[in-house]
Amino acid sequence: MSCERARHLFDAYWDDELTQAEREWLEAHFASCTPCHGAYEALARTLELVGGLPRFEVTSGFAERTLARARRAGAEPDRVSARAPRWIPVTAAAAAALLAVLGATVLQWGGMPRPGGRSPGSVVSETIRQPVLVGPAPVARSADAARGTSSTAGMGDGAVAVVPDSIFDHSEDVEFILDPFTLRKGRAHTRISSPQDAPRGQQATITF
Amino acid sequence: MKTGLARIGWSRKAVLTAAALILPAWGWGEGTLSALQTDMDMIARRARPSVVTVFAQRTARRPAPSGEKRVLTRVGSGVAVEESAILTTASVVLGAERVMVRTANGLQAEAEVAGVDPIFNVALLRVPSVRLPALRFGSPQDAEVGSWVISLGTSYRAQPTQSVGNVAYRYREPHQSLLQLTNTVYPGNSGAAALNPRGELVGIVQGELSPPEPADRDPEGERRPGGASFVLSAETVQPVFESLRREGRVPHGFLGVRTRPASVTAAEGGARTPIGALVESVVDGGPARRAGLQPGDLIVAYEHERVEHPEQLARWVAATRPGTLVELVWVREEIGHTAQVVLGRSPDPLPDWVTRDPDFDLPEAPPARISELEREIRRLSDELTRLKDRGGKEH
Numbered sequence: 161m162s163c164e165r166a167r168h169l170f171d172a173y174w175d176d177e178l179t180q181a182e183r184e185w186l187e188a189h190f191a192s193c194t195p196c197h198g199a200y201e202a203l204a205r206t207l208e209l210v211g212g213l214p215r216f217e218v219t220s221g222f223a224e225r226t227l228a229r230a231r232r233a234g235a236e237p238d239r240v241s242a243r244a245p246r247w248i249p250v251t252a253a254a255a256a257a258l259l260a261v262l263g264a265t266v267l268q269w270g271g272m273p274r275p276g277g278r279s280p281g282s283v284v285s286e287t288i289r290q291p292v293l294v295g296p297a298p299v300a301r302s303a304d305a306a307r308g309t310s311s312t313a314g315m316g317d318g319a320v321a322v323v324p325d326s327i328f329d330h331s332e333d334v335e336f337i338l339d340p341f342t343l344r345k346g347r348a349h350t351r352i353s354s355p356q357d358a359p360r361g362q363q364a365t366i367t368f
Numbered sequence: 369m370k371t372g373l374a375r376i377g378w379s380r381k382a383v384l385t386a387a388a389l390i391l392p393a394w395g396w397g398e399g400t401l402s403a404l405q406t407d408m409d410m411i412a413r414r415a416r417p418s419v420v421t422v423f424a425q426r427t428a429r430r431p432a433p434s435g436e437k438r439v440l441t442r443v444g445s446g447v448a449v450e451e452s453a454i455l456t457t458a459s460v461v462l463g464a465e466r467v468m469v470r471t472a473n474g475l476q477a478e479a480e481v482a483g484v485d486p487i488f489n490v491a492l493l494r495v496p497s498v499r500l501p502a503l504r505f506g507s508p509q510d511a512e513v514g515s516w517v518i519s520l521g522t523s524y525r526a527q528p529t530q531s532v533g534n535v536a537y538r539y540r541e542p543h544q545s546l547l548q549l550t551n552t553v554y555p556g557n558s559g560a561a562a563l564n565p566r567g568e569l570v571g572i573v574q575g576e577l578s579p580p581e582p583a584d585r586d587p588e589g590e591r592r593p594g595g596a597s598f599v600l601s602a603e604t605v606q607p608v609f610e611s612l613r614r615e616g617r618v619p620h621g622f623l624g625v626r627t628r629p630a631s632v633t634a635a636e637g638g639a640r641t642p643i644g645a646l647v648e649s650v651v652d653g654g655p656a657r658r659a660g661l662q663p664g665d666l667i668v669a670y671e672h673e674r675v676e677h678p679e680q681l682a683r684w685v686a687a688t689r690p691g692t693l694v695e696l697v698w699v700r701e702e703i704g705h706t707a708q709v710v711l712g713r714s715p716d717p718l719p720d721w722v723t724r725d726p727d728f729d730l731p732e733a734p735p736a737r738i739s740e741l742e743r744e745i746r747r748l749s750d751e752l753t754r755l756k757d758r759g760g761k762e763h
Contacts, residue, residue: 187658291448337460
C-alpha cells in the first residue's frame with residue numbers, strides 16, 4: 161500500500177509539487193524500498209532523455225506544401241518505372257571514366273578549384289538564416305538613444321536602439337565577464353563572479 | 369568460387385577506377401590546410417548568427433561619501449538554443465535589473481531572465497522580440513580529449529571573437545562535466561558557444577585559467593588572454609537548460625548537514641592540508657539524519673571521490689538530482705563508515721555559499737585527534753583509490 165502511494169507521488173515529486181511532509185515521507189520510503197527507488201530513477205532518467213531529444217522545426221508553409229504534394233500524388237499516376245533500364249550503368253561507367261581522364265589531364269596542367277568553388281575567405285553562397293525582429297518593437301529607453309547617438313543610428317529599418325553607446329566605451333562601470341579558474345590537485349575550481357559585492361570568505365560553515 | 373573483386377561488375381569497376389583517379393586530383397587543386405580553413409570558415413559563418421552579446425545592468429551606489437547612484441553593466445556572450453531562448457552564464461546576469469542582447473547582425477532587444485543556476489553557472493534568457501537561428505546540442509562523444517572545438521563569442525565593443533582548438537582535458541566530477549580547451553578566450557566570452565566540427569554545441573564557455581596579470585602590470589591595462597579555457601559540456605548544460613525552461617530553476621540535491629572546513633598541518637608553521645567537511649549539525653528528518661550522520665563526523669568521500677572542502681562537497685551534492693542514491697564515506701572516532709543516501713531536494717535555489725572563494729583562508733580544525741584523523745584519511749584515501757581502480761578495470 162505504501163509503495164502504491166509512493167508511485168502516485170512520483171510525478172508531483174519530479175515537478176516539485178509535493179508538500180514538505182509528502183516529500184519527506186517519499187524520501188524516507190526511497191531509503192527503505194529499493195524497487196520504488198529504482199522505479200523513480202528509471203522515470204527520472206526517461207523524463208530527462210525525452211526532454212533532451214532534439215526539436216525538429218519545419219519551415220513555414222510545410223504543412224500546406226506537403227498536403228499539396230499528397231493531393232498531386234493522388235491525382236497523377238506513378239511515372240517511375242519499377243526497374244531502371246539496363247543501359248544506365250554502362251553509360252554512367254563510360255562517362256565516369258571519361259571524366260577521370262579529362263579531370264586528371266586538366267589538373268596536371270595547372271590545378272583546379274575544389275568543386276563548389278569554395279576558397280578561404282570566399283563568400284558562402286548558401287543562405288544562412290539571420291536573426292530577425294518580430295512583434296512590436298521595444299521602445300528605446302536610454303538617454304543616448306533619445307539624443308540619437310545610439311549605436312544603432314544609421315542602421316536599417318527594424319533595428320531597435322536599446323543599448324546605449326556608453327556601454328561600448330569600456331568605462332570603469334562596464335565589466336567584460338570571463339570567470340577565473342584555478343587548478344588544484346587535478347581539479348578545476350572557480351567562483352562565479354558575484355555582482356552583489358558579497359563579503360567573501362566570511363562564512364566558516366555552510367548548509368547543504 | 370568467385371573472389372570478392374570478381375563479383376563486382378565491370379561497370380562498377382570502371383566507376384571505382386575513375387574515382388581513384390579523380391579524388392586525389394581534387395587534393396592537388398586545394399591543399400589540405402586551405403580546405404581546413406574553408407571548412408572552419410563555413411562552420412563559423414553558419415553558427416555566428418546564433419551567437420549574441422549580452423548586457424546586464426544593475427544599479428549600485430558609489431562608496432561613501434559620494435554615495436551617488438551609478439549603473440554597472442556586465443557584458444558577456446550568449447548562444448541561441450531555441451528561436452527565442454538564449455543560454456549564457458549566471459555570472460553575466462545574476463542580480464541584473466535589466467538585460468539586453470545584441471545579435472550578430474546588429475539587432476538589439478530587451479531580454480528577460482527565464483532562469484538562473486549559480487551551481488552550474490548557466491542562465492536562460494528569453495527574447496520574445498527576436499527570432500534567432502538555434503544551434504543543436506552535440507553528442508558527448510564529440511567532446512573527448514583531442515576533439516576539435518571552435519569557440520565563438522563576443523568581446524570588447526561587442527566585436528566577434530573566434531578561436532580553434534581542441535579538448536585538452538575532461539574533468540569528470542560527480543554529476544558535472546567540465547572541459548578544458550586549448551582555445552583562447554577573451555573578456556566578455558563568458559557564455560560563448562563551443563562547437564564541434566559539425567557546428568553543434570558541445571558546451572558553454574565559462575572562463576579561463578587563473579586571472580591573468582594586466583599587461584605590463586599596468587592596473588589600467590587590459591587582461592592578457594590566458595592559456596586555457598573552461599567549458600561546461602553539453603551533456604551537463606542540456607539537462608540544466610531543460611530544467612530552466614520547464615520550471616525556471618534547477619532542482620538541487622540536499623543532504624541536510626551544516627559543515628565547516630577541517631584541515632591538518634604537517635609541521636609547525638607548515639601548509640595546511642584540507643581533509644574534508646566536518647559536520648556541525650544535522651537537519652532533522654533530512655537524508656543525512658536518516659543515514660545516521662552525527663555532529664563531529666568528518667565526511668571524506670562522495671560517490672568515490674575524495675572530499676577536501678565543504679564547498680566542494682556542497683557543489684557535488686547540489687549538482688546531483690534529488691532522489692538519487694549516492695555513496696557517502698565519513699570518519700567517526702577513527703572508524704570509517706559508508707552508507708547509501710537518497711538525496712532530498714534543496715529548498716534554496718540560490719545558495720549563498722556559491723560565490724565563496726574556494727581559496728579562502730580556512731579556519732583551523734579542532735585540534736583533537738588530528739594525527740589519528742590523518743592516519744584514517746590516508747587509509748580511506750588508499751581504499752578509495754583501490755575501489756576506483758577496480759571500478760575502472762570492470763568497465
